[in-house]
Amino acid sequence: MGKKRRGPTLDELLARPWCYYCERDFDDLKILISHQKAKHFKCERCGRRLNTAGGLSVHMSQVHKEQLSAVDNALPNRSSLDVEIFGMEGVPEDIIQSHNQRVATQFQQAEAERQAVTGNPPPGTGVGGQPAKKPKLESVSDLKKRLAEHKAKKAEARTGGSSGEATPVGAGQTPTMGGFGQPAPAAAAAAAPAAAPTTTSQFSYPQPYGTASPYPQTASPVYPNFSPGQPQFPPTAQYPPAGYSPQPFQGTPAASFGTTPSATHTPPQTAGAFPPRSGSLPMPPGLPQRPAVAAPPVNAYQMQQMHMGQAPALNGGETTQAPDTISTSVDDLISGAAKQAETTADKPKSEEKPKKDKSKAIRLVYSDNETSPEEKMAQLARYAFVPEQKGETVLEEVPASVVTGTTREMDTVEDAADR
Amino acid sequence: MASNQFSVASPPTDAISALKFSPDPDSTRIVVSSWDKNVYLYDLRDENGAVGEGKLLQKFEHRAPVLDVCFGATEDEIYTAGLDWDVKKIDVASSTQTVLSSHEAGVRSVVFSKEHNLVISASWDSTLHVHPTNDPATAPAIIPLPSKPFSMSLTATKLVVAMASRALHIYDLKALAMLTAQSEGTGPNKIEIEPWQRRESSLKFMTRSVACMPDDAGYASSSIEGRVAVEWFDPSAESQARKYAFKCHRQTADDVDVVYPVNALAFHPVHGTFASGGGDGVVALWDGIAKRRIRQYQKYPSSVAAVDFSGNGKYLAIAISPGFEDGKDDVVEGTVKIFVRELGETEAKGKGAK
Numbered sequence: 001m002g003k004k005r006r007g008p009t010l011d012e013l014l015a016r017p018w019c020y021y022c023e024r025d026f027d028d029l030k031i032l033i034s035h036q037k038a039k040h041f042k043c044e045r046c047g048r049r050l051n052t053a054g055g056l057s058v059h060m061s062q063v064h065k066e067q068l069s070a071v072d073n074a075l076p077n078r079s080s081l082d083v084e085i086f087g088m089e090g091v092p093e094d095i096i097q098s099h100n101q102r103v104a105t106q107f108q109q110a111e112a113e114r115q116a117v118t119g120n121p122p123p124g125t126g127v128g129g130q131p132a133k134k135p136k137l138e139s140v141s142d143l144k145k146r147l148a149e150h151k152a153k154k155a156e157a158r159t160g161g162s163s164g165e166a167t168p169v170g171a172g173q174t175p176t177m178g179g180f181g182q183p184a185p186a187a188a189a190a191a192a193p194a195a196a197p198t199t200t201s202q203f204s205y206p207q208p209y210g211t212a213s214p215y216p217q218t219a220s221p222v223y224p225n226f227s228p229g230q231p232q233f234p235p236t237a238q239y240p241p242a243g244y245s246p247q248p249f250q251g252t253p254a255a256s257f258g259t260t261p262s263a264t265h266t267p268p269q270t271a272g273a274f275p276p277r278s279g280s281l282p283m284p285p286g287l288p289q290r291p292a293v294a295a296p297p298v299n300a301y302q303m304q305q306m307h308m309g310q311a312p313a314l315n316g317g318e319t320t321q322a323p324d325t326i327s328t329s330v331d332d333l334i335s336g337a338a339k340q341a342e343t344t345a346d347k348p349k350s351e352e353k354p355k356k357d358k359s360k361a362i363r364l365v366y367s368d369n370e371t372s373p374e375e376k377m378a379q380l381a382r383y384a385f386v387p388e389q390k391g392e393t394v395l396e397e398v399p400a401s402v403v404t405g406t407t408r409e410m411d412t413v414e415d416a417a418d419r
Numbered sequence: 420m421a422s423n424q425f426s427v428a429s430p431p432t433d434a435i436s437a438l439k440f441s442p443d444p445d446s447t448r449i450v451v452s453s454w455d456k457n458v459y460l461y462d463l464r465d466e467n468g469a470v471g472e473g474k475l476l477q478k479f480e481h482r483a484p485v486l487d488v489c490f491g492a493t494e495d496e497i498y499t500a501g502l503d504w505d506v507k508k509i510d511v512a513s514s515t516q517t518v519l520s521s522h523e524a525g526v527r528s529v530v531f532s533k534e535h536n537l538v539i540s541a542s543w544d545s546t547l548h549v550h551p552t553n554d555p556a557t558a559p560a561i562i563p564l565p566s567k568p569f570s571m572s573l574t575a576t577k578l579v580v581a582m583a584s585r586a587l588h589i590y591d592l593k594a595l596a597m598l599t600a601q602s603e604g605t606g607p608n609k610i611e612i613e614p615w616q617r618r619e620s621s622l623k624f625m626t627r628s629v630a631c632m633p634d635d636a637g638y639a640s641s642s643i644e645g646r647v648a649v650e651w652f653d654p655s656a657e658s659q660a661r662k663y664a665f666k667c668h669r670q671t672a673d674d675v676d677v678v679y680p681v682n683a684l685a686f687h688p689v690h691g692t693f694a695s696g697g698g699d700g701v702v703a704l705w706d707g708i709a710k711r712r713i714r715q716y717q718k719y720p721s722s723v724a725a726v727d728f729s730g731n732g733k734y735l736a737i738a739i740s741p742g743f744e745d746g747k748d749d750v751v752e753g754t755v756k757i758f759v760r761e762l763g764e765t766e767a768k769g770k771g772a773k
Contacts, residue, residue: 044717045716045717046715046717063714063715064714064716064717065423065763065766361675362675362676362678363675363676363677363678364624364643364678365677365678365679365680365698365699366643366679366680366698367643368625368643369624369625369643370583370625372527372567372583373680374436374525374527375525375543375567377434377454377484378484378502378525383454383484385482385484385502385503385504385525
């Protein structure tokens, strides 16, 4: 069922574009790019915004005859000009890794703090918030046991010659249920390695899985991990619980439904023995549309990797694999979005120019068209010149000026300027 | 900030009205006139001949703010025009000031023609005074103008006077010299001389500055409305068709185009390109032939009052002072400065038409 959203999930946080130079993160790529242009790629001489540090360097040397040595406003170790950055493109892999690691750690900390403050169970936990630690310990062994059972069942079913998954689902309802539950926390844990200790516990206690409606439960934790690109949609929208409640499963012939769970719940089914088959499966009739989960962001290989790497991950093995693939897929998405942003960013630019020409709002800094600034200044009291002093310094050779000098003795320069 | 630019030590204490380099190609002397009633003579070279801070050689006090200044036949000869209505000659060696003539209002500009040995001053009393320098006994010739002059510039043969009401006169210096020489006598003699050409400014607003091309082909003029026009002397329709004007020294703020006056123009003596300095504190270099901007320098902290190239074109001096356009700002310490930019070999050279 629907869960209350408590703010961004880890995947949402990881999917946020961030600035290589200052590690700030942004809502979307467009904002990141405009941030970079304004903060890091802006020419301090003329204010022109360039797209990259290299572009700025060329601009500085050609236009201003100056050499750009470092990127402005960058973190001390990130100010190099050697890395060509545009949006999220060009960020070195190791930097992405460490950034993701940091985000994950922060997320986990915040999560832990919030749980400590509110006393709430972690998101995704069932209604009866249980202490986290106990089920976790229980579940690891429990899950392993069930996974083994499930694998055995699978192998049995295959050797038994029955058609794929249909038989195990139909026949071994209870054990399969357990099996469904297994990979889910595993995937979640792998995708969020840092968050593993806390998050693993959420999904793993056996009671809900064995009983009422296991599908929504498994679905929701799995979901966000497979769709880092569009992490916003609530799982409930995609998985109307009615369609997946246990009743139809048991009631309907196995043949018609056998494919369905495998289509939507490919991960659990294939985790043990089978290669992923989601691509080859037909759209089942009479069921809600298959969510576009498995297809776009994670390819079959990544999917498989995520699932293959799960069992060891659960046991505390190496967990970096999944984030790795996720971050690369995030990267793909971002570079795609970057291109989009580029094309869309070009539009307003071209629109802006004619606008500038159109707007005839002009403010003259000096608007007096009759009197020059110098004349105005000459009228100021502090510059006023009184010609009376003239006689003292003037040289005797110019009689004319003496004559005129007497006539204008009362005058000040102000009058002269007004003439 | 940039290494190829430095600010000259001991600048004037009030707004700068004019700045001129010595026309001598080997000289690095600058003369600056200021509203603080002084004329300052600087040399960019120190005792060892190295160009550095620049040092103040001499300071000549006047009775009133000095509005314009220029070098004479030698570096030891300076002519000044001031609010005290006088046109003065300063002999640097002896530090003596001689009044050449007096106008009936403040004197806006003064220029010196080497070729014809004339000192020409323009005053707000709407007259030009033409002083032959080879014969100091000769009284100056007075030429009436239709309007108040705002700016003046000359070439080897022409004198361009920009006036109020967008009027612009071009005089033939040879004719001026002859007429002045003819008028013997002691008293001031009025001469009615028809200018070689009368023109109306191609700019719609008040002319702020004019500067002639070093090749004697034409001139550039600027207005208070952020615009510069480039025109040619040649009255033929063909040459006149080449004239053009362009906008510059503007900033867009909140959809409003803030337009600054273009206070100063100066042509490069070698490349024939020119620099403009605006109320926005920006100095730009232009190629008047190719109609292209060569470069624009960083914004200076206050309005650009004057610009000039050195005689050999290696240096560009930029005088900045505040309150030039609104005319009432108090001058804050440190806002009046003279920057000298050492130009690279091709920095002021046109790129050629594209």
